[in-house]
Amino acid sequence: MARPLHRGVLGGGRLSGNIQDYLEDTQMKIKTDKQDFDKNSKPSSDPASLSLRNPFQFLLSDNTPSKQDSVENGFVAPDQYTSSNSRNRHFLTLLILKFSLILIVILGLTVSLLWTISLTTGGSKSPMIRGYRRLQEQLVSDLWDIGELSLGANKVKDSEFCSPEFENFVPCFNTSENHELGLTEGKEFDRRCGPMSKQNCLVLAPPKYKIPHRWPTGRDVIWIDNVKITAQEVLSSGSLTKRMMMLDEDQISFSFASSMVDDNIEDYSHQIAEMIGLRNESYLVQAGVRAVLDIGCGYGSLGAHLFPKQLLTMCIANYESSDSQVQIALERGLPAIVASFASKQLPFPSLSFDMIHSAWDGVEWDKKDGIYLIEVDRVLRPGGYFVWTSPFANIPDSVRDKENLKRWDFVRSIAKDLCWDLLSQQDKTVVWRKPSKKDCYASRKHGSGPLICKEGHDVESPYYHPLEACIGGTRSRRWIPIEERDTWPSRATLSSKELAVHGVLPDDFAEDNINWKSAVRDYWSLLSPLIFSDHPKRPGDEDPIPPYNMVRNVLDMNAHFGGFNSALLDARKSVWVMNVVPTSGVNHLPLILDRGFVGVLHDWCEAFPSYPRTYDMVHADGLLSLETVKQSRCSTLDLFYEIDRLLRPEGWVILRDTTSLIESARAITAGLKWEARVIEIESNNDEKLLVCQKPLIRSQASSL
Numbered sequence: 001m002a003r004p005l006h007r008g009v010l011g012g013g014r015l016s017g018n019i020q021d022y023l024e025d026t027q028m029k030i031k032t033d034k035q036d037f038d039k040n041s042k043p044s045s046d047p048a049s050l051s052l053r054n055p056f057q058f059l060l061s062d063n064t065p066s067k068q069d070s071v072e073n074g075f076v077a078p079d080q081y082t083s084s085n086s087r088n089r090h091f092l093t094l095l096i097l098k099f100s101l102i103l104i105v106i107l108g109l110t111v112s113l114l115w116t117i118s119l120t121t122g123g124s125k126s127p128m129i130r131g132y133r134r135l136q137e138q139l140v141s142d143l144w145d146i147g148e149l150s151l152g153a154n155k156v157k158d159s160e161f162c163s164p165e166f167e168n169f170v171p172c173f174n175t176s177e178n179h180e181l182g183l184t185e186g187k188e189f190d191r192r193c194g195p196m197s198k199q200n201c202l203v204l205a206p207p208k209y210k211i212p213h214r215w216p217t218g219r220d221v222i223w224i225d226n227v228k229i230t231a232q233e234v235l236s237s238g239s240l241t242k243r244m245m246m247l248d249e250d251q252i253s254f255s256f257a258s259s260m261v262d263d264n265i266e267d268y269s270h271q272i273a274e275m276i277g278l279r280n281e282s283y284l285v286q287a288g289v290r291a292v293l294d295i296g297c298g299y300g301s302l303g304a305h306l307f308p309k310q311l312l313t314m315c316i317a318n319y320e321s322s323d324s325q326v327q328i329a330l331e332r333g334l335p336a337i338v339a340s341f342a343s344k345q346l347p348f349p350s351l352s353f354d355m356i357h358s359a360w361d362g363v364e365w366d367k368k369d370g371i372y373l374i375e376v377d378r379v380l381r382p383g384g385y386f387v388w389t390s391p392f393a394n395i396p397d398s399v400r401d402k403e404n405l406k407r408w409d410f411v412r413s414i415a416k417d418l419c420w421d422l423l424s425q426q427d428k429t430v431v432w433r434k435p436s437k438k439d440c441y442a443s444r445k446h447g448s449g450p451l452i453c454k455e456g457h458d459v460e461s462p463y464y465h466p467l468e469a470c471i472g473g474t475r476s477r478r479w480i481p482i483e484e485r486d487t488w489p490s491r492a493t494l495s496s497k498e499l500a501v502h503g504v505l506p507d508d509f510a511e512d513n514i515n516w517k518s519a520v521r522d523y524w525s526l527l528s529p530l531i532f533s534d535h536p537k538r539p540g541d542e543d544p545i546p547p548y549n550m551v552r553n554v555l556d557m558n559a560h561f562g563g564f565n566s567a568l569l570d571a572r573k574s575v576w577v578m579n580v581v582p583t584s585g586v587n588h589l590p591l592i593l594d595r596g597f598v599g600v601l602h603d604w605c606e607a608f609p610s611y612p613r614t615y616d617m618v619h620a621d622g623l624l625s626l627e628t629v630k631q632s633r634c635s636t637l638d639l640f641y642e643i644d645r646l647l648r649p650e651g652w653v654i655l656r657d658t659t660s661l662i663e664s665a666r667a668i669t670a671g672l673k674w675e676a677r678v679i680e681i682e683s684n685n686d687e688k689l690l691v692c693q694k695p696l697i698r699s700q701a702s703s704l
Contacts (some may be wrong), residue, residue, distance in 0.1 A: 014436060038673070093507050123402035145470060154224050159671045162201040164699055168228040168327065168340055168669045171199055175318035189318040189340040191464060193606040199636060202672065203612045203645050204699040209597065211650055215333050215552045215574050219304050222331045233323040251345065254301060254332070265301045272387055275424035275431045285310050288383065288482030290491060290596040293353040296361025300329030302335065310488050316346070330614040333552040335576055338609040341375050347460040347600045350473030352379045354482045354591045359389035366407040370414035371467050374450055377418050378405025378472040383436040383481035386420065396427040418471065436481035438448035438474055463589050463601045477501045478590060491596040492566055504589040520571050523654060526679065526691065550616065551575055555646060557620035558582055559599060562592035585626050605634035612645050618650045624661040640668050649696035654689060664689040673697065
């Protein structure tokens with residue numbers, strides 16, 4: 001792996017030597033690069049553009065750093081500027097220097113603009129475009145360095161901390177505001193993102209926050225002060241999964257098979273398997289089940305129990321200001337996001353899950369002509385199972401509650417119209433199976449049940465589109481019954497036939513897997529010494545055993561084919577990955593889900609639907625380039641604020657991108673108070689890594 005540069009937020013910066021020599025060298029470099037480029041290049045119609053938000057803003061600052069400040073921040077100023085000369089001479093020298101720097105910046109930007117114009121007016125693509133891009137990126141990097149030199153230690157303004165009410169707040173899910181707007185019938189839980197939903201501040205950890213237990217201990221025991229829940233809420237939890245909790249001083253313990261509760265999750269999951277026709281839940285994988293969507297998951301106990309069975313369960317639930325199902329599930333190291341489908345589609349493409357589970361979730365399935373069940377059908381794969389446990393499910397005729405009987409009859413009727421096969425009914429649990437073939441839809445009586453979605457209404461990128469009252473996914477080339485797909489873990493490696501459905505060449509897919517396996521080995525070899533050198537061992541803890549298990553929840557912000565996820569599993573890391581496909585890029589989410597992973601579509605100019613402090617590692621390959629080119633609604637700083645909100649204290653950030661963007665991003669990390677290093681990549685002069693760690697900073701109340 002490449003060697004690390006200087007430690008700190010400015011690792012690798014050129015800050016030694018005589019500054020005047022450096023400026024002269026920079027001027028000569030710009031002039032020479034322009035002459036070389038003009039001599040060797042031809043005009044191009046496809047120039048590479050680099051968006052930069054005021055790279056010379058630091059030159060216009062009136063603040064001049066002191067020698068003490070420079071030393072404290074890792075700078076060593078040249079002697080001629082730190083001597084004890086008179087104040088007037090010192091001021092005049094700095095004034096001349098700043099004026100010279102501004103002229104250099106203006107000259108550099110003018111030259112870059114002239115190059116761009118000459119390229120865009122040409123009619124043929126130049127073989128020197130790569131060289132042009134390198135020159136332009138180097139120019140930007142030089143301008144940033146000049147700006148840093150002119151401003152010194154105060155070049156990055158420290159970010160402000162959010163007020164305490166933001167400790168557990170999820171932007172875009174303001175139920176109080178939605179109530180004031182008069183939204184009801186579940187719409188108050190809908191996601192509403194606007195200009196005011198951005199948080200331009202750092203979210204502090206609660207006063208008594210503690211680093212979570214390592215996996216798998218963290219699955220069964222969490223610190224009560226890490227989540228917003230009271231002891232009374234723990235003791236009064238009443239659902240099937242919530243009753244699996246015990247309060248023990250400052251911790252919450254979860255039990256799968258406790259004699260202290262009426263029901264337990266092991267018996268319940270065993271019952272589901274038997275209703276499908278299997279011996280027990282361990283055989284679900286052989287039946288084609290890998291990905292499970294748990295609607296209203298309680299605190300994730302079903303997913304925690306199924307995880308050792310090679311089943312990956314995604315929890316979705318409404319935003320809750322306290323006693324949150326999603327927040328606690330994530331604290332336990334289980335996949336979860338805040339999601340509501342009261343009026344909008346879920347951020348998943350059609351045919352995404354092998355099983356959908358709903359138990360005591362409060363969803364009014366009999367409302368709005370069954371449109372919620374139609375949305376379930378959209379994301380359920382052919383041959384997949386819908387498991388429903390409800391107080392009015394499977395009500396015997398002897399019960400004379402006409403209202404509940406009416407609701408039960410309606411749900412059964414909609415399920416029949418969707419061509420679902422009723423497999424079994426036990427107690428208050430019912431299991432349906434979605435058809436593997438499409439014949440049933442054509443054989444229905446005319447006018448009975450939802451229509452098949454028209455081609456324009458059945459899309460693979462349903463990013464919070466309005467709910468559709470039609471059957472989706474039937475036109476997709478991904479209509480493959482779960483019993484015909486490879487079982488896990490073979491499913492992770494798609495066949496050439498399956499790749500053709502996604503428009504991906506087998507060679508490209510294989511190369512991507514090989515590259516990510518190598519990258520993960522390099523990442524872990526890089527983090528391993530950092531864990532012991534930069535991450536002090538907590539009192540009472542023993543040295544972790546490889547793979548160190550300090551990382552459990554991983555967020556991949558630009559997942560591509562899901563290769564990072566696949567490589568982590570191949571390396572036997574005890575992690576799960578939330579694969580995010582940016583809406584500004586190519587939509588590979590269907591491919592990722594078909595591999596047996598979990599993920600969502602997301603616009604990174606908006607807040608991610610998760611609580612603060614929910615991921616141990618945030619990874620992004622090429623995201624800065626993607627967002628810089630295609631986004632104008634938000635800045636790179638906005639993106640970093642969001643990363644900081646999602647990242648747990650002592651969590652890691654790994655960014656891979658072009659050298660110029662990484663060098664620009666490292667300056668932002670100082671204001672965020674992250675520890676950061678810029679890492680060179682062997683045999684790659686175009687890209688670098690930025691490896692960061694977020695410190696643990698609690699709110700001021702911690703000192704009380």
